[in-house]
Amino acid sequence: MTSHQGRLSRDVVESLTLDTEPWLSCEECFDLMDSYAEAVVAGTEPRRRHDMEVHLRACPACFQEVESLVALLQQDSAD
Amino acid sequence: MSARGPEPVSVALAAGTTSGATTSDPDSSTTSISGRAGSLDRDWLGELTSSGAARETALRDLHVLLVKAARHQVARMRGLLPRLGAVEADELANAAADEALVHLLGRLSTFEGRARFTTWAYKFAILQTANEVRRRAWASTEIALSDHLDLAVEVDGPESRAEANELAHAVAAAMTEALTTYQRRIAIALLVEGVPVDVLAERLGTTRGALYKTLHVARSRIRAHLVAAGHLPAGIPFGGTA
Ligand SMILES: [Zn+2]
Numbered sequence: 001m002t003s004h005q006g007r008l009s010r011d012v013v014e015s016l017t018l019d020t021e022p023w024l025s026c027e028e029c030f031d032l033m034d035s036y037a038e039a040v041v042a043g044t045e046p047r048r049r050h051d052m053e054v055h056l057r058a059c060p061a062c063f064q065e066v067e068s069l070v071a072l073l074q075q076d077s078a079d
Numbered sequence: 080m081s082a083r084g085p086e087p088v089s090v091a092l093a094a095g096t097t098s099g100a101t102t103s104d105p106d107s108s109t110t111s112i113s114g115r116a117g118s119l120d121r122d123w124l125g126e127l128t129s130s131g132a133a134r135e136t137a138l139r140d141l142h143v144l145l146v147k148a149a150r151h152q153v154a155r156m157r158g159l160l161p162r163l164g165a166v167e168a169d170e171l172a173n174a175a176a177d178e179a180l181v182h183l184l185g186r187l188s189t190f191e192g193r194a195r196f197t198t199w200a201y202k203f204a205i206l207q208t209a210n211e212v213r214r215r216a217w218a219s220t221e222i223a224l225s226d227h228l229d230l231a232v233e234v235d236g237p238e239s240r241a242e243a244n245e246l247a248h249a250v251a252a253a254m255t256e257a258l259t260t261y262q263r264r265i266a267i268a269l270l271v272e273g274v275p276v277d278v279l280a281e282r283l284g285t286t287r288g289a290l291y292k293t294l295h296v297a298r299s300r301i302r303a304h305l306v307a308a309g310h311l312p313a314g315i316p317f318g319g320t321a
Binding site for chain 1: 148151152155156189193194195198199201202205206209213228243246247250251254266270271275276277287288291292294295298299301302305311
């Protein structure tokens with residue numbers, strides 16, 4: 001097991017009580033993440049921004065992947 | 080540090096919050112691969128669905144882009160695999176890029192052009208690589224689905240301890256009373272133990288989507304229970320139309 005060992009830390013309590021409406025699946029998040037990341041990098045309004053933000057707050061794996069795509073696009077545009 | 084991954088978002092990814100990034104000249108985003116591999120006006124779909132030399136070139140260039148994205152992802156997650164050497168890291172990136180290419184080609188018909196093709200392609204490599212890194216990071220860890228919750232609460236100072244404890248106890252009660260055993264175990268594994276969703280899905284023979292849905296329902300039930308017990312303000316929408 002991990003070091004967390006069943007601890008209800010403040011972060012965990014916050015995460016357990018997150019409001020994850022409106023529903024967006026990881027698959028839909030994957031479908032949207034390319035245009036979302038481009039909008040973030042361009043500073044324009046992403047499609048379904050609110051739904052994506054709710055999902056990314058609630059889903060660390062998707063967050064990690066979107067964050068990485070944004071960083072890669074930024075790196076590309078800096079080259 | 081455990082393999083829990085990044086702390087859930089206080090970092091804003093929203094539009095306009097990135098530090099001074101601007102869209103650049105499309106030509107400046109070309110990679111060093113074939114000179115035009117990343118160029119905006121390239122007809123990737125046309126080339127990839129053609130035959131002969133054009134398709135071969137497109138496949139090769141596309142693979143180079145996927146390897147680049149996979150290496151980028153391995154580098155970002157390197158902390159999860161401290162014993163991974165440089166050669167192994169590169170092998171991992173190449174293997175993930177191979178897999179990503181297969182997935183991508185299988186979904187070519189779903190490309191809608193809402194983003195650049197290269198951005199659309201990158202995400203396949205990022206997903207595949209992240210899955211593989213997480214899988215390896217957890218490979219030697221046994222994951223026992225537990226019902227156990229420890230109520231030791233971390234707080235900043237004595238004045239917030241009572242409040243934090245009260246909420247933690249209420250959440251624990253909600254988990255016991257409002258969740259099914261399965262929902263409780265999934266919520267504990269994902270949010271308390273910090274098992275990545277794709278790793279847990281593989282161990283349980285289910286999908287990331289199905290586990291996230293279970294978690295979504297569990298969170299809604301916990302919130303509803305807390306509202307009913309007066310621990311969360313009423314009137315905040317949490318359950319949609321259900
Ligand atoms: Zn997700």
